[in-house]
Amino acid sequence: MEDMHIHLKKGVTDISIMQKYVEKCKEMKLNKVLFLDHGNRMSPKHTPVLNKPKVINKFFENIKIVKENNPDIEINAGIESDFSYDEKFKNKECKIIKSYPFDYVIGSVHGMEKADYMNYLQANIDMIETYPINIIGHLKLRKDYEQYKEKIEEIVKLATEKNLMFDINTSDRSRWNIQQLEYMLNLFKKYGTKYTLGSDAHNIDEIGYHMKEEYIKINKILNRAERDIEYTVVSRGTEKAGSKGYIGITKIENDKRLLVLSKHFDKYIDTYKDSFEIPSQYTIENIAISRFELMGAITIKPILDIIQDNILIIGLGNVGFTTMLYLLENKYKNISIKTNKAEIYQIKAIDKLNKEYNSNIKFVDNYNSDYDTYIEATGSSKVIENIVETAQNLSKIILLGVPREEKYLINPLDINRKNLIFVGGHELNGHSIEQRKRIFEELLKINSKKDFKSFVNVYYAKKGIIEKILDYKENFIEVIKYDL
Ligand SMILES: [Zn+2]
Ligand SMILES: [Zn+2]
Structure with missing residues (x-):
């Protein structure tokens, strides 16, 4: 593995630091590394490092020593040069590059990608044409990179003609997602382009960051390996807010599945961040239900003692519905539901649950002050406003919907005079991964005794399926299955 x-x-001139870096590289099982730092910087906010003969000479002296002392690892000396259209800056920088025996020179366009992406891409082309570099540093791909495919291809083609390589950057700032990686690797294959992998570590702990995972992903893509992800779960709220899913469930391997962050149609795992292990015995329906139920459960569990059996849930999407299941499981029976319009499938589901739990769940049209607890599962500011207005003294208001609007108006007098209790609950904030895993496992166990088939729809993956699901609301939770 390389980095x-x-x-x-500081390790540029301090040999003891440099030696520590080498040890860390070995610890990370790297056998080829490129030590470098920036030359002159375009932005006055950044400090230049390799820009004076005294510093650069010392750097090469130290590199020579650590190379001699560590023959078991290939250590290269490099520089990361800022691209600039400023002739004076450019000449100064190119002079540094040409005056020293750098093994590799990374050229990077810094800070331009945010303003005008087309200009940023053009700057990379101009850099390739005019800078004496070997590697193009962290080419940034925006979310909407597909609109710029022609320009990106032009960059790859030109760089390859000039015998330049691409830095596949694994830092959180510049890492390509799985679709982008697949797209770029296909281009590299088409033109015969070479690449390097780099963590862009700015401190010793970041050396080799995400490198193993990146190698695995690259290998899978290049070898067209079987897909990892067998199902993705559709989250209506998230999808409508512009994201293309985020829950993926892998195929069973070694008697377990992984629940990972993943976009629809992703073949391979993009990141293991926030992933859960799931024993193979659990059904997809159970996993999908439990995953959404976790969002409500994690917030409500600690306050179950103070919630009385008289609850209004507003919104019957994935979160509202699974929170209701959680309440039923915890012996609550008097639950009212307010939703825009109760659909037939929803009425049927509630009938079924009322029979099963001997509960009294009913649809209501209006807000009123009869409830002990209000559960907001829409994220709408209007809903919150209505709740605050109508709730009586000492009501509990649990906010589970993700706010997606800009302005929220809650009158502090209402809260002050009525002594309302607000509980906010986003699963990813304030709850450790261990805590979330523990509750998720509890839910899986409880739900394995239930039959949730009628609450979960499984669709086979095909073109346009997401749009169709979002258009025609057919069930509470939708899952897309990919043929392996
Ligand atoms: Zn950079
Ligand atoms: Zn860098």
Whole structure:
């Protein structure tokens, strides 16, 4: 494994730091590394490192020593040069590059991608044409990169003609997602382009960051390996807010599945961040229900003692519905539901649950002050406003919907005079991964005794399926299955 983008900072001139970096590289099982730092910087906010002969000479002296002392690892000396259209800056920088025996020179366009992406891409082309570099540093791909495919292809083609390589950057700032990685690797294959992998570490702990995972992903893509992800779960709220899913469920391997962050139609795992392990015995229906139920459960569990059996849930999407299941499971029976319009499938589902739990769930049209607890599962500011207005003294208001609007108006007098209790609950904030895993496992166990088939729809993956699901609301929770 290599890491061809490691910033040394003080380690440039301090040999004891440099030696520590080498040890860390070995610890991370790297056998080829590129130590470097920035030359002159375009932005006055950044400090230049390799820009004076005294510093650069010392850097090469130290590199020579650590190379001699560590023959078991290939250590290269490099520089990351800022691209600039400023002739004076450019000449100064190119002079540094040409005056020293750098093994590799990374050229990077910094800070331009945010303003005008087309200009940023053009700057990369101009850099390829005019800078004496070997590697193009962290080419940033925006979310909407597909609109710029022609320009990106032009960059790859030109770079390859000039015998330049691409830095596949694994830092959180510049890492390509799985679709982008697949797209770029296909281009590299088409043109015969070479690439390096680099963590862009700016401190010792970041050396080799995400490198193993990146190698695995690259290998899978290049070898057209079987897909990892067998199902993705559709989250209506998230999808409508512009994201293309986020819950993926892998195929069973070694008697377990993984629940990972993943977009629809992703073949391979993009990141293991926030992933859960799921024993193979649990059904997809159970996993999908439990995953959504976790969002409500994690907020409500600690306050179950103070919630009385007289609850209004507003919104019957995935979160509202699974929170209701959680309440039923915890012996609550008097639950009212307010939703825009109760659909037939929803009425049927509630009938079924009322029989099963001997409960009294009913649809209501209006807000009123009869409830002990209000559960907001829409994220709408209007709903919150209505609740606050109508709730009586000492009511509990649990906010589970993700707010997606800009302005929220809650009158502090209402809260002050009525002594309302607000509980906010976003699963990812304030709850450790261990805590979330523990509750998720509890839910899986409880739900394995239930038959949730009628609450979960499984669709086979095909073109346009997401749009169709979002258009025709057919069930509470939708899952897309990919043929393996
Ligand atoms: Zn950079
Ligand atoms: Zn860098």
